Amino acid sequence: MGVGIEVKNLNAWYGQTHSLVDINLNMPANHATALIGPSGCGKSTFVRCLNRMHETNPIARATGSVRMGDIDVYKDASPVEIRRRIGMVFQRPNPFPTMSIYDNVASGLKLNGFRNRRIMDEVVERSLRGSALWDEVKDDLRKKSGASLSGGQQQRLCIARALAVEPEVLLMDEPASALDPVSTSKIEDLIFNLKSQYTIVIVTHNMQQAARVAENTGFFLNGRMVEFDSTHKIFTNPSDKRTEDYITGRFG
């Protein structure tokens, strides 16, 4: 089951650059929240702050509070623990190139010392079914490398890999931007189905995509969150002039 995420006064820096300014945002459990905005506006930085991937960059830092359910992400747990509970799918499909399909999906468990083969087989099948890839790869699980799949399959493999560690929240940083329309629609269907079990935060450049998959949408501009509302409201009757300009294509 997913848990909600509550962000208060989040600020983030890369070196001297103040890339996120005073972000306040509530993302309800078992809903999909879309983040839109022009390139470089801080959407990716924002999701990377949620699972503390931001701080893996030596020049990056963040202040403020992020709560996941009743846990303070920055105070109550280690980054490693947080990342296990908040899964992430990246912009470019990034399967482990030297591992088989099976090992890619099982990697989160294996690398954390889990050894039970029977349970692992179950988890791998469930995760691949969950990411709608099972039927395409079930005969080559151990024979083929994760890198030998097509781009769209690789991205669904990465989703399966994230699902296998059973996170409560799934962050997706432009998961379909490198994919063709058919693969994109598969990923969107998938997001729609995954909502029942996970809280989803999806960064996207594609406004139709936001409209299709998310209940709520936030609009980012220059490191600030301009507007956050139901997706329907944002796309039909935004309250901020800048949001309207962006979604009608006047800039960005």
Add this chain to the structure above:
Amino acid sequence: MTETQQSGKLNSVLRSMANHTATGLAVASTILVVAPLLAIFGYLLYKGASSLNFDFFTKLPVPIGETGGGMANAIVGSAIVLGLGSMLGIPVGIASGVYLAEFGRGKLLANMVRFTADVLNGVPSIVMGISIYALIVLREKHFSAFAGGAVLGIMMIPTITRTTEEMLLTVPNVVREAALGLGVPNWRAVTSVMLRTASPGIITGCMLAFARVAGETAPLLFTAFGNEFWPKSLNQPIAALPLQIYTYAISPYDDQHRLAWAGALVLIILIMVSVTLVRYVTSHGVMKGAR
């Protein structure tokens, strides 16, 4: 024919000439690289193959004046000294390469280690031999397999360190992020994901270092020293193929010259076999991506 068509035709002739020239140069360079290797190997076969027989691999060297005998003890000795050297050089080399690539970015210590490794790579092998002679052999008051292994191991370190660093840096950052994003601790991501992804290149580096020191003679003169008999202890002087080849090659006897040629041939074949074997064994478990 219009003017543009004419110049187009001229261009295509020029292009195809340039293409043929470049291909020709590439082929010529390839031949230049492969030819010396084939020439050396062919000459060794010509000079050494006739003296190779079963005895060569099973018998000890015989005293001067007797014919026959072999280099069995030197083959075993070389394997032992190289094994000791690899046990020192490979772990230390890989570990320091991991430090340089993963933990030492921009740190003073890392820059010093990198600089030291580059200098160490350029130190002549005889200087390495003398240093270990002074540090180990003089202190222990005897030559030993350990001292031989130590000098070869130290000579392997810089090559392995630098290739490990280079290979880790070629692993895309998204692979590291994928591991960290799964909630894998950093040390685990480095050892199980980064090193594994870079392993084909790192193994190549280890094999290069191994092949380079396998033929070293000068440093072993001061450390392993050589021995006419089977090795009994790692704490005693030990025979090694390059030492035996050296001793026989500068001797005045034709019989020993022939054995030296055979020894050189065996040394090259053993290096090729071990490199191929390691490559074959380690290629299992690492999947090749179809990119």
